[in-house]
Amino acid sequence: MDLAYGLDRLQMRVLPYVTGIHARRSNGLSQLIGSAFIIRVRGRDFVISAAHVLRENKSSNLFCGTRALQPLEGGSIYRSDDVDVAVIPVKPRLHDALLDVPRLRPEDTDVDDTPQPGVLYTFAGYPSSRNKPNLATKEISNQPTLFTAHSAPLPWYTRLGLTPETHIATRFPVRQAREFHSPSVAAPAPQGMSGGPVWRLGTPAEISSGLIGERVIGIGIEYRQETFIATRIAFAFAIIETIAPELAQLLPHPRHGKINIREEF
Numbered sequence: 397m398d399l400a401y402g403l404d405r406l407q408m409r410v411l412p413y414v415t416g417i418h419a420r421r422s423n424g425l426s427q428l429i430g431s432a433f434i435i436r437v438r439g440r441d442f443v444i445s446a447a448h449v450l451r452e453n454k455s456s457n458l459f460c461g462t463r464a465l466q467p468l469e470g471g472s473i474y475r476s477d478d479v480d481v482a483v484i485p486v487k488p489r490l491h492d493a494l495l496d497v498p499r500l501r502p503e504d505t506d507v508d509d510t511p512q513p514g515v516l517y518t519f520a521g522y523p524s525s526r527n528k529p530n531l532a533t534k535e536i537s538n539q540p541t542l543f544t545a546h547s548a549p550l551p552w553y554t555r556l557g558l559t560p561e562t563h564i565a566t567r568f569p570v571r572q573a574r575e576f577h578s579p580s581v582a583a584p585a586p587q588g589m590s591g592g593p594v595w596r597l598g599t600p601a602e603i604s605s606g607l608i609g610e611r612v613i614g615i616g617i618e619y620r621q622e623t624f625i626a627t628r629i630a631f632a633f634a635i636i637e638t639i640a641p642e643l644a645q646l647l648p649h650p651r652h653g654k655i656n657i658r659e660e661f
Contacts, residue, residue, distance in 0.1 A: 398604055399600050399603060399604045401604075402603040402604045402605075402606060403544070403597075403603060405606070406518075406595075406597055406603065406610055407542055409610065410518065410520055410542070410593075410595050410610060411520060411540050411542065412462075412497075412498050413433050413434075413497070413498050413500055413520070413593060413612075414431055414432070414433055414520040414521055414522070414540050414592045414593055415431070415432050415433065415434070415460045415461060415462050415497045415522075416428050416430070416431055416432070416460065416461075416462070416522040416527060416538075416540075416588070417429055417430045417431065417432050417445055417449060417450075417458060417459070417460050417591060418458070418459045418460065418465055419453045419457065419458055419459075420457040420459065426459060426465055428522055428524050428527045428528075428588050429449055429452075429453050429588075430445055430446060430449030430450075430521075430522075430588060430589075430590045430591040431445065431449075431520070431521035431522045431540075431588065431589055431590065431591040431592030431616070432444060432445040432449075432460055432591045432592070433497075433500060433520075433592065433593045433612075434486070434494065434497050434498075434499050434500065435499065435500050435501070435502070435505075435632070435636070436499035436500070436501055437501070437502060437636065437640075437643050437646055437647065438643060438646055440485070440486075440640060440643070441485075441486035441491055441494070441499060442483050442484065442485055442486065442632075442636055442639070443460065443468065443483070443484040443486060444481070444482070444483055444591070444593075444615055444632045445481075445482050445484075445590075445591030445615070446480050446481065446482065446590040446591040446615060446616070446617045446618075446627075447475035447476060447477050447479075447480045447481055447482040448477075448480055448590065448617070449482070449590050449591045450473050450475060450482045450484075451475065451477070451482075460494070460497070461494060461496055461497065462496045462497060462538050466490060466494050467490075468484055468486075468490075472484070472485065472659050473659070474635050474638065474639055474658070474659050475635075475658055476631065476634075476635060476658070477658070479562065479627045479628075479631045480615075480617040480618070480627055481615055481617075481627050481631045481632050481635060482591075482635075483632060483635040483636055483639065485639055485640075500593070500612060502633070502646060502647060502648055504611060504612055505611055505612045505613065505629050505633075505648065506596060506611035506612070506613050506629075507613075507628065507629060507630040507633065507648040507649075509564070509596050509611070509613040509628075510560060511547035511548075511550070511560050511564065512547070512599075513546075513547075514546065514599045514600070515546065515547060515596060515597075515598060515599055516544055516545070516546060516596075516597045516598065516599070516600065516603065517544070517545065517546070517547060517564060517566050517594060517595065517596055517597065517613070518542045518543065518544040518594070518595050518597055519542065519543045519544075519566070519589060519592060519594050519616045519624045519626065520540060520541075520542055520592045520593050520594070520595065520616075521540065521541065521586075521588060521589030521590070521591070521592030521616055522539070522540050522541070522588050522589070522592070523539075523541050523584035523585060523586065523587065523588045523589060524585070524587045524588035525584045525585050525587070525588075526539040526541065526584050527539055527588065540592075541584060541589075543566075543568055543570075543586070543589070543624055544597070545566040545567060545568045545624070546566060546567070547560075547564060547565065547566055548565040548566055548567045548623060552565060552567065552623070553565055555621075556620075556621065556623065556625070558625065561628070562627065562628055562631075563614070563625055563626060563627055563628065564594060564613060564614045564625070564626045564628065565623050565624070565625050565626075566623065566624045567622060567623055568619075568622065568623065568624050569622045570584075570585065570586055570619070570622070586619040586624070589616050589619070589624075590616055590617055590618065591615060591616060591617075592615070592616045593612045593614075593615065593616075594612065594613055594614035594615065594616050594624075594626040595610045595611065595612055595613065596610065596611050596613045597610050598610070612629055613626075613628065613629055614626030614627055614628050614629050615627050615629065615631075615632060630648070633647045633648055633649075
């Protein structure tokens with residue numbers, strides 16, 4: 397198996413897990429505001445996204461889904477602005493309505509990932525430029541995208557004011573990037589990617605061999621200085637434990653600092 401074939405197989409496996417988050421505007425249209433994914437723990441579902449995506453749209457009605465938009469109604473939003481992570485517990489009556497979004501489980505994640513030379517990471521999400529509403533039909537498009545690159549070197553983390561223990565950073569000059577299979581097609585702007593899952597794929601040799609399983613290691617939160625930045629997935633689990641302490645024994649527990657969690661309705 398060569399690298400291109402291995403990356404294609406990984407893309408088919410990881411893309412279905414990301415969904416867009418939409419806000420209903422005054423004109424009746426739904427506008428993409430960010431990305432998200434769902435983690436299931438013992439039959440309970442939690443939508444994970446970036447805190448700023450939800451904070452900036454807290455007065456809007458929110459929806460998610462890939463084939464049909466479903467309202468995220470009647471639930472609280474738990475967020476930590478410290479690390480830009482938000483969690484929405486999904487009401488049981490909406491579990492079936494969101495079946496078009498596959499669930500991740502704790503065993504699909506790795507809270508102990510550390511950046512290693514040569515390891516590829518991919519940010520999954522919904523770029524706004526490729527997911528605009530159709531004004532005539534009022535339908536939404538469904539075009540998730542992956543941005544794949546190596547981890548930034550450790551001095552770059554310092555330059556950005558980050559540490560590998562809390563964040564993952566990949567250098568990715570979007571303006572110079574092209575589609576993997578269509579070099580004439582420019583990569584989309586990153587707006588809309590915030591909140592999507594970030595996967596560790598492995599080294600090119602591991603990907604080509606197909607022996608190493610991909611794992612979610614973070615939540616995409618921003619793009620600056622030609623760098624995609626994610627918060628570690630451990631902080632999402634810390635919020636889930638606050639929401640549902642009875643699930644604590646089923647959640648991974650890495651070492652991390654205390655974060656402030658705010659509940660909103």
